[in-house]
Amino acid sequence: MSLKKNILALRQKKAIVEKGGGDKAIEKQVAMGKMTARDRILALLDVDSFHEYDLFVEHEERNFGMASKELAGDGVITGTGTMSGAPICIYAQDFTVMGGSLGLKHARKITKIMDHALRMKVPCIGINDSGGARIQEGIGALAGYGEIFYRNTMASGVIPQISVILGPCAGGAVYSPALTDFVFVVDNISKMFITGPSVIETVLGEKISQEDLGGARVHAEITGNAHFFAMSELECFDQIKELVSLLPSSNQQKAASIEPKKPKSKKNIENIIPADAKQPYDVREVIYALSDDSKFLEVHELWAANIVIGFGRINGETIGFVANQPIYLAGVLDCDASDKAARFIRFCDAFNIPIVTLEDMPGYLPGVDQEHAGVIRHGAKMLYAYSEATVPKITVILRKAYGGGYIAMNSRHLGADFMFAWPGAEIAVMGPEGAANIIFRKEIMEAEDEDAMRQQKVQEYIEKFANPFVAASKGYIDAVIEPSETRELLIHALEMSKNKDDYRPAKKHGIPPF
Ligand code: HXC
Numbered sequence: 001m002s003l004k005k006n007i008l009a010l011r012q013k014k015a016i017v018e019k020g021g022g023d024k025a026i027e028k029q030v031a032m033g034k035m036t037a038r039d040r041i042l043a044l045l046d047v048d049s050f051h052e053y054d055l056f057v058e059h060e061e062r063n064f065g066m067a068s069k070e071l072a073g074d075g076v077i078t079g080t081g082t083m084s085g086a087p088i089c090i091y092a093q094d095f096t097v098m099g100g101s102l103g104l105k106h107a108r109k110i111t112k113i114m115d116h117a118l119r120m121k122v123p124c125i126g127i128n129d130s131g132g133a134r135i136q137e138g139i140g141a142l143a144g145y146g147e148i149f150y151r152n153t154m155a156s157g158v159i160p161q162i163s164v165i166l167g168p169c170a171g172g173a174v175y176s177p178a179l180t181d182f183v184f185v186v187d188n189i190s191k192m193f194i195t196g197p198s199v200i201e202t203v204l205g206e207k208i209s210q211e212d213l214g215g216a217r218v219h220a221e222i223t224g225n226a227h228f229f230a231m232s233e234l235e236c237f238d239q240i241k242e243l244v245s246l247l248p249s250s251n252q253q254k255a256a257s258i259e260p261k262k263p264k265s266k267k268n269i270e271n272i273i274p275a276d277a278k279q280p281y282d283v284r285e286v287i288y289a290l291s292d293d294s295k296f297l298e299v300h301e302l303w304a305a306n307i308v309i310g311f312g313r314i315n316g317e318t319i320g321f322v323a324n325q326p327i328y329l330a331g332v333l334d335c336d337a338s339d340k341a342a343r344f345i346r347f348c349d350a351f352n353i354p355i356v357t358l359e360d361m362p363g364y365l366p367g368v369d370q371e372h373a374g375v376i377r378h379g380a381k382m383l384y385a386y387s388e389a390t391v392p393k394i395t396v397i398l399r400k401a402y403g404g405g406y407i408a409m410n411s412r413h414l415g416a417d418f419m420f421a422w423p424g425a426e427i428a429v430m431g432p433e434g435a436a437n438i439i440f441r442k443e444i445m446e447a448e449d450e451d452a453m454r455q456q457k458v459q460e461y462i463e464k465f466a467n468p469f470v471a472a473s474k475g476y477i478d479a480v481i482e483p484s485e486t487r488e489l490l491i492h493a494l495e496m497s498k499n500k501d502d503y504r505p506a507k508k509h510g511i512p513p514f
Contacts (some may be wrong), residue, residue: 235512
């Protein structure tokens with residue numbers, strides 16, 4: 001055959017495989033409001049940048065009628081491309097091919113592109129749309145999942161790993177995402193569960209819809225498995241592009257710095273916190289007043305809203321913000337908030353992203369529910385994560401810093417590099433009311449007018465301890481600053497921290513309170 005004929009034959013062969021599960025299956029996929037696997041990759045990556053590998057890989061299963069089944073690309077598309085010019089490894093499971101189910105060859109295509117990402121030190125993005133282990137393949141499919149999970153773990157902390165859930169992901173299909181750094185879901189499209197509704201009905205006799213079992217909102221609001229929620233696939237892809245633009249390509253790099261921009265928020269930073277210490281406010285207003293162009297990409301926006309985490313830039317450099325959120329549960333720390341912040345802190349630390357902590361919280365949430373849910377174990381994760389982190393760590397105490405929360409929110413004692421406090425900061429073991437009731441109990445009980453005495457003692461406590469000056473007098477706070485000075489000081493502190501080098505004792509690894 002002439003070269004020309006060979007090229008023509010190649011094109012025809014490619015065109016057939018690129019059709020995935022065929023027209024009917026594609027129609028079904030589109031009718032569900034879903035893009036095809038190939039269109040997803042093309043929409044996510046820079047135009048004309050995608051290069052596909054292993055298009056002609058075939059499964060080798062011979063049981064259960066599989067010998068005669070041709071599965072295009074074995075149900076997954078893998079390759080490399082760029083996102084805003086930065087190299088990316090990517091795979092997308094194709095639900096039109098046997099429900100995107102994972103057989104051994106399918107898995108090996110994924111592990112091959114993961115290995116490539118790890119060697120090339122570039123982010124790896126997985127688009128998941130799969131019914132889980134291919135039931136006909138049995139052990140081959142389970143082995144494939146194990147090999148993926150192993151690589152997710154090896155790559156953890158080395159390259160950013162992003163999972164996009166764009167279909168009914170069941171069984172093993174949800175554990176790889178759970179091992180990655182960020183999980184994206186889309187309303188009405190994403191589902192994640194270990195066992196699907198049909199299995200639940202068979203085993204437990206209970207009927208439940210896919211949506212109620214593990215829809216996008218379930219994971220964005222209740223379980224915390226999803227970090228980003230979008231209303232459409234295209235909105236989701238924009239979120240991914242924004243996130244990737246803020247991250248380094250590996251732990252050996254720093255995130256790209258861009259032209260610094262002043263905050264565009266018109267809010268006067270001095271007017272954000274209400275005069276009454278009991279009044280809430282949205283701490284994101286403070287972040288907008290501090291970050292370049294007032295931009296902030298919030299992570300886990302809909303889960304554990306009492307703490308806010310996410311990425312922004314200060315003076316052109318990527319920063320991880322961790323901030324208590326007074327408009328939700330007064331910004332208290334609880335099990336979920338601790339898990340949420342601790343994981344984020346570890347991500348920032350692994351990828352050389354300085355952490356700015358904004359503190360205003362009344363401490364850990366008291367009560368039987370929290371104690372029984374394990375607030376000791378979960379809360380300890382924050383202590384561990386901040387103590388372990390060696391990236392620049394800067395804290396600004398905006399208002400309340402009480403009790404264990406004061407220590408946990410990146411205090412000097414856990415290794416903060418810079419500690420600033422606004423003049424209205426209250427740093428104490430507990431809130432003035434609680435403190436006065438305990439230490440002046442006798443005087444209050446014996447007073448003629450108990451309420452008046454309580455008020456007097458509360459006031460005394462506020463004047464003596466609920467201010468930043470006691471902590472400042474001991475050197476635990478480096479400077480009591482005016483709110484309007486905060487951004488300039490952060491820029492200076494970050495500049496001063498550029499060559500930070502911190503000692504940690506040699507060990508194989510620590511044992512965090514997982
Ligand atoms: C083989 C599968 C499959 C699977 C789906 N298909 N899942 N084939 N193995 N795991 C096939 C279907 O037979 C069907 O083929 C096509 O994909 C589309 O599936 P539908 O059921 O028509 O789609 P839908 O109604 O949207 O339902 C999707 C679904 C459902 C919720 C994912 O298919 C389902 O419940 N599948 C099983 C999910 C599950 O329990 N997986 C766990 C596997 S065990 P045709 O030819 O009819 O088009 C596992 C263990 C790993 O993963 C553990 C590691 C820790």
